[in-house]
Amino acid sequence: MQISFENVSYWHARGNPFEHRALNRISLDIPPGQFVAVMGSAGSGKTTFAQMVNGLVFPHQGEVKVGSYRIIRKQKDLHLLRSDVGYVFQYPEHQVVGENVFEDISYGLQRFHHEEKHLSSLVRQMMEFVGLSYEEIKNRSPFRLSRGQMRRVALAGALITNPKILILDEPTVALDPKGRIDLLSLIKRLHEQERITIIYITHRLEEALEYAERIVVLEQGKVSADMKPCEVLARLQDLCRAGIVMTPQLHFMREANKILPIRIPDHVMKEPQLIDHIINLFQKSWEE
């Protein structure tokens, strides 16, 4: 499902003293199957952008198309779009719809009138995919889970309708580093297996670099940068201006390249590659 935004603008609380412009003539295309990281500081319009893809808000100007759906109020059967677009909100407690984990995860299937025959086996499959024990927690209330577990339940609930697009709004906020890595590896695995479009909203540059194929930076409702991860080092200034913080690795690479005899190439982004490169560097310079 192709996503396309053409000259889209949107205001919060339009006509009110509290009005403010969230999106400012945004034009963007996301081809099917792409893993896009959307970055920007608070108020840059990232969440509004993502909500528009799911038809939760409608553009005041411009046009948004998701697959064959136009995102306008009059669009017929817009609610069916949501079985094709999974959305994991920033705080999973806002999305709880069932009294226990089983009900919560299977909700999507029941709402969109999918085959109900194999409900429990589908739920079991989904829970195993996200790394949760079916027997242990299927009857537990979602509120009695740890934050990481709640996020996985939310993910399972979003994935159970086999969506073609998955939107994740800062899913690693308030998770510890290990929890972040586990969740992200899961999403990466999902992307590799199913090739669904993933829109990943984040503040953390290291996550975007590690997992995304494309990084879109929003600043005050406009697209201020659109790049591949390997271009990040060359365009650090654009990122800093948009309020995004450099990772320790980028800082290291930038400082090292000022002094080292052999430059660390920009595309060396993963740690094992970096380590190999440094070892090669040592060996080469000692040979000379």
Added chain:
Amino acid sequence: MRICCFTHSLRLIPIGVMLVGNSPLKLLRLELLGCCENDLWEIRRMVGIVFQNPDLQLVGNTIEDDIAFSLENIGVSPVEIDKRLTVVMDQFQLYPLKNQSPHTLSPGQKQKLAIAGVLAMKPKVVIFDEASSMQSPKDAQELYQMMSDLHKQGTIIVQITHEMEDLYGCERIIVLQDGMVKLEGKPSEIFANTSMMKEAGLIPPFAVRIRDALMESGYEEIRDAITPDQLVKQICKSALKT
């Protein structure tokens, strides 16, 4: 003193209970605070906490009112309240916003406001309980800078966190696991042996990870590098040595 506490599992220590029992904060020693164990309200005045979610600490309808709230509670005179308000609002650049409602602020500004409210009480100790985990990395950086500045002014800082990258400014690190102290020491001591850290479920920071991998491949001279800048220096030294 600036202490970083790493908790493997998230645990909030209620401020009333913290100086009793097995809590690691008993390390602070009550003599430092100059009061006895029973005077709970005096303890609360001297030990401020900044929580993870700033929204749940802000009760005033305007920024001014919110900072003044704590001061009204502890019986500070109106004249003194106004003085402290001006100082603290200037410190955090909140003065232009003083009549705005807290819910109109960005998450970073909300956290600044929460800290301002705590600092107005002039505490001896400030505890930051995962105060940066709901903030963007940029706001978190500003937060750490603020902690550093506070520490230089003589306040004891206790930082409860999961984030490994920003503990370089600490004088002492305490690693907790299952409610007990597993590791304790200076950053250089803790990072000298990362296997124990990993046992406690913690992932070392970037520079330490690279250093460990290089040492494993036999490059022992990198041993002392624990920050990215030190790593750059050591690697260049090693690469350029004749």
Added chain:
Amino acid sequence: MFEYLLIGRYIHKQSFVHRLDPRTKIIGICLFILLIFVTNSISVLIVQSAVLLVLFGIAHLSFYFLWQGLKGVFPLITFVGLISLVSYQEGYLIWSVGPIEIYSEGIQLAILLPARFSLLIFSTSLLTLTTSSTELAFGFARVLRPLQYLGFPSEQFSFMITVSIRFIPTFLEELDIIVKAQTARGSGFNQGNMANRMKSFVSLIVLSMLLTLRRAEQLALALESRCYRGGVERNWRMTHQMGWRDGIAAIAILFLIMITIIYEL
């Protein structure tokens, strides 16, 4: 969705209404609300609405804002109006079709009740739009202080009210997010049959209450750490003195009360 609701938001200005003593405003609005519910005649209600509009104007609050607020409560008041139209069966029969019978008193009530609701909401909004939380806390605490001699915890009660007011915008923002989150999962707020929509609303209310309770717990902890001691007398940073403005407001309120009483008798 809830961005148009007015209650709970304070807009800082220097108008006549803003500068009134909070006690004057609280007592004044309470009396005004009492008058609204005592009145049975539509013409007096019109006069009272006019007074409220004038007050909004004096407070430099835009009428467009008021109109947006009216749009926000429109479904509720229409609902109330319709219910009273068909269920109140006093007076003489005006029209009937099938099982539905509309009586003259029903028509009057169908105008009175929605009007009263709207006036109630707007007068309360006027109070919170022009009075900051600290002023409200001071006002409630002082107005209710006499009750303390009867054992009523007025200090804590007034604090509770003002903290609740502070959290109204936060609560509404969260409600908006929950609605969106649940819609994203397929909940039917705007489509599907009536049963589904009711189910969605119920689940919305349950969830928001649960989250509010959790928030309350965490807030209580934070309050303790900020040295809030419940019933102990707090030092007010700003005490208020009555002034000439309060005198004028008092006269205006008395005047309104007189008009209402005269008209009702």
